[in-house]
Amino acid sequence: MLFSDPLRFLWALINQPAAGAFLLVLSAVFLFFYPFVPLISRFLSGLWLVYLATRLSEELVKWTQTRHLSPRELLEKGNFRTIVVPLSPEELAARLPSILASPLWRSKVYKERTRYYFEAQGLIPVQLLRLLLYGGILIALLGFLFAPLTDRAEQYLLTPGDTFNFERTGVSFCLDEIYPDKLGGKGAFLAENKLIKSGSLAPGRPLILGLIMAIPVGKSPALNVKVLNEEVLILHPGGKEFSGELTVPFFMPNDEKYVFFPARHLILRLILIPGSDGHFLLEVFREGAEKAELRKKITGAEVLEIGGAKVEIIPTASLQIKLSRTVSLWLITFGLIVAAGTLLFWSVFPAGKVFGFIQKEEKVRINWAQEDSFEISCFERVLK
């Protein structure tokens, strides 16, 4: 069949629950190979999509074909399970309606010739539960697969007063304050320079604007350099101009930054001293000179006379902010909750149709066939 009718072979191969279990094992095994996770997880997600789409269509067809059938019409030729009970058929027939109790089951017990029969329907069709379970996982997978298209994330190192435009969203984020003792601060979302939302942000408690979130992910030392008049200052690397004040962020130990005073032909060289708990080395050079005019370790706020200007240098901090728009996370959460809710419902409430009869030979037995793949526990109550 593989070569004569490959489509049917493929359908038969994936259209069975064992294929799902195999895919679960395959997914788990490949996740151990961490470097290949992004590639393999997408390949496996593709396989999952094929499997789930097949199962969904199969369940849908089965549901449309069987939903009008009575339990007897559906299950009379099914596989029967059996349980021996220590009661007479009449006693059992009298107890069955209370065992298959309303409103969890819609049941009826009747006698044909000498034999008692019973039919019951659970709260929800089994096919619908399967559709919801597979559908929930399918939605979660689609969210995962389309994440690169729907989601955006950018990371910035911000100091208080900095504003960054979150591209293609029309929104910018402004950091107002950094908490001195912990990771976090206060910030605001702006659109066309108008305040939309402001508030505090900390790990686990981001500032949220619709689907956009601002999350603090790191904190690093910084120096605030202030000149008492509105003198132009240029920060290198980058060459960005500031008027009278700027905050210099440092990414890592030994990180070097330069502040140029063009009016005074002076250069401030600032270095984050490694392993020093936020101490800096300041060197002042005259433009073109190789030897520093001033060399000083900055451990706290200082006011220095540099080239005739009073310069205030204050150790502070910069905050690493991740701005993200995550459509996929909501989609995945929705899918997982649908799948989890379905499993909870399935594990607690009866589902599907049941047909059975009471048989009396040497012993009295209940024989029944059921749609639900889970064992039905209510017949156990007869034994108690």
Added chain:
Amino acid sequence: MKVAGIIIGALAFASAGFRAPGRKGFIAFIPAVLLVIFGGKSNVSIASALGCGLLALFSTPADLPPLTGAGLLALSPALLPWVNPEKTDAPLLLLALAFSLFLAMGTRSMRGLQSYGSERRLALACFLLLLGFAGWMWQTFLRGGNAFKPEPWFMLGLLNCAFATGGWHKNKLGAEILTLLALAGIWSLTV
């Protein structure tokens, strides 16, 4: 929360012990006592032992010895050297409960005990696993901005689900593998 978990778990095992006659009932007091003594060292242990304890409470006396064994295995992370007692996150505790259900089912099947409704409990374990995963995904995202970093428990959870859906736990070897996977899952949560 921690103290409540210990008290409820210990009471569940003790009550299950009172319900069963003789030696079977007596051994159920062992995890109850150990939970009180060592439970405080790991929140994951408390959650997983609590799961086994509640299952023991609502099971028949015949199920009590394997469930007591599962409870002792669930408590074992409290004695592991790499345990991180600070792990208190709600999603991790949900995952620990899920693994404890897998563990309890595995140890029951190893003893050849298969009563009606056990498959529904595995579905309940899968439900807790999904809920725990969704919670973990949000928590890691809100804390660090990244949601999809595969961790060992995730893979072990998938393997447990595969065993549950494949019905392999019904044979003895499958039950042993399920028990080991669930135990490894509980241990990986404590790192």
